[in-house]
Amino acid sequence: MVQSRSLINESGKRSDGRIIDELREVRIKVGIIRNADGSALIEFGKNKIIAAVYGPREVHPKHMAQSDRCVIRCRYHMSPFSTDTRKSPAPSRRETEISKVIREALEPALILEDYPRAAIDVFIEVLQADGGSRCAGITAASVALADAGINMRDMVSACAAGKVDDKIVIDINDTEDKEGKADMPVAYMPNLKKITLLQLDGELSPTEFNTCLDEAIRGCLKVYEIQRSSLMEKYFGNEKGLKE
């Protein structure tokens, strides 16, 4: 990637005023879709994403059912008004791919053997996109799955790290995604210490890659705390809740 202008100034501030290891403001609200079995609205910087979970429920068409485990279906979709230029509502190839990697990022955390012949549907709707929407989507979906009471081994928390100018930064925003040198989204099970999603766009040296991965996981751990407190807020009241 060619970088034309400097995205980090002399005092170490990024284009949106953050320092290199600072997350954007994150807010998660649990249970906002009444009809869903579990749901969450995440505001991750300017991202505004709803994840809703339906299931476990019967599988249609029937032949998709597995006799020993549950099937997971995942749809990541962007609303036409979510981006700078209007996006056609028809699913794009990008959305198809992201739907797949999100499903694969969530599956390891779910105890699917507990629900044979059933399906769990995870719908992620991006109402407003701001870079890092797949990570925010995974984070919200994981909270929604927990809210739905699905048996899980761990949460899945996601955060991207990347290279901007010559520095490794966490939680890449839209500008840094488009103009920065590398973007690496990571999803992580914080208690089991397992990585469930890893993608990379751009060039990193081996040392940079290691730093980048470490930083992304540190970001995931910060995200995990927010996921936890959002669930605590819904189920145990406000004492450990979000700051408004």
Added chain:
Amino acid sequence: MSLSKKSTIIVENLRKKQMRESISAGKRLDERSLDETRSLEIELDVIKKANGSAWVKLGNTEVVAGVKVETGEPFEGLENSGALIITAEVLPIASPHIEPGPPDEETIELARVVDRGVRESEMLDLSKLVLIPGKIVYTIFVDCSVLNVDGNLLDATSYAVVSALASCKLPVFEIKDDKVIDTGKTQEPPITTIPVSVTTVKIGDNLLLDPNAEEEACMDARLTITTNSKGSIVAMQKGLKGYFTLDEVKGTADKARIKGEEIRLKLREWIGTGK
């Protein structure tokens, strides 16, 4: 090919009977009277990337609408008008009965009926949205996403479209050397009237306003009437296999006008104070 719906909310016969009895006694199962609509809440400007947006809650039905403004060619036969395109989608997050995929006939009807009300009322003066007559005009998209389904999507979606349009800021485009330039400035949209859609449904011989999902599962017929600020009727759509008598239609139209004015005042309040 049009088929009856496969998956829908199931209401037990006993509950249906209870509902019919209660309604004929003038009271609904959620304690509303027959002419009472559910609470309406609107949040404007929820989508910063859109030129205008509104998140509408009508009872438990939730819809978000976003306005995106571009330039393009005018529609054929409408060379001196801007283009207005209204779409609606019921997202799979909105209910256990919705599956992802191309819109079904009910969703297509939803988008078209909402579009009809806004278009026929001439809410937006499209003649003011022309850059080069016959060649380049403003193209205004209003896309709606239904987030939670609990009946009366028609009215909730219509309110979302109207609020998003009325509160949007249009970019100012100029033509320089045959090219469209975004000046970075914004302007108020050319609003002429506030159309309000009011849906009445028939259960047995009773007419009620603003049905919830459970009531919709029991309804025999539906009539959606859109009125403008002057109180004239600008669009209508009858739905489902039931019927209305002439008197019922006349009475419903009167009610739609009165209720419409009430809701128009509420919409004006939100649109006015939301800015």
